[in-house]
Amino acid sequence: MYGIVNKAIEDLVINQFGTPVWKAVTKRSGVDVDFFISNEPYDDEITFKLATALATEVNMTVEEVLEAFGEWWVLKTSREKYGGMMEAGGNNLREFLVNLPLFHNRVMLIYPKLTPPEFKVSDIETNSICVHYFSKRTGLQEFVRGLLSGLAKMYQTTATIELVQSRNEGSTHEIFKVSW
Numbered sequence: 001m002y003g004i005v006n007k008a009i010e011d012l013v014i015n016q017f018g019t020p021v022w023k024a025v026t027k028r029s030g031v032d033v034d035f036f037i038s039n040e041p042y043d044d045e046i047t048f049k050l051a052t053a054l055a056t057e058v059n060m061t062v063e064e065v066l067e068a069f070g071e072w073w074v075l076k077t078s079r080e081k082y083g084g085m086m087e088a089g090g091n092n093l094r095e096f097l098v099n100l101p102l103f104h105n106r107v108m109l110i111y112p113k114l115t116p117p118e119f120k121v122s123d124i125e126t127n128s129i130c131v132h133y134f135s136k137r138t139g140l141q142e143f144v145r146g147l148l149s150g151l152a153k154m155y156q157t158t159a160t161i162e163l164v165q166s167r168n169e170g171s172t173h174e175i176f177k178v179s180w
Helices: 003-017 019-029 044-058 062-081 083-088 093-110 141-154
Strands: 118-122 128-134 160-165 174-179
Touching: 003 019, 003 044, 003 062, 019 044, 044 062, 062 083, 062 141, 093 118, 093 128, 093 141, 128 141, 141 160, 141 174
Parallel strands: none
Antiparallel strands: 118 128, 128 174, 160 174
């Protein structure tokens, strides 16, 4: 993952739990990086080590940490760093989700070494949509749930996010049903 992801985790921890917890997280994780360079790729293992250490430090599950991070990514990092791109995604949650498959094409212009996930949508209804998540990376489905939750909050929409298919159960990809 790019350094901007790990920097966003640092920002989340410091904002929500304070600098002493961030220092404890880096110590527990064994991640010895003074600062993350936003546009440089880092091994995915660093991100998982940070998430696992944070979960232990604040008595959460790794899944809860990843979901919280997904929300943070949308509500803080993406809006601050990519505000125009986020705004161009749509005027409401439904429009943004319909346009989501095109979103990473624009992100790849900024981060050419990115190995982005792929999103597809199906079952588009007035008050729900199914979001298909394909990725070479494993273990990030709760991060995606957090992203979807963050998007709902960004559009001030009360939504439920149901995982209806998972690679953990032998499927080829995850499917989330987002209803509002």
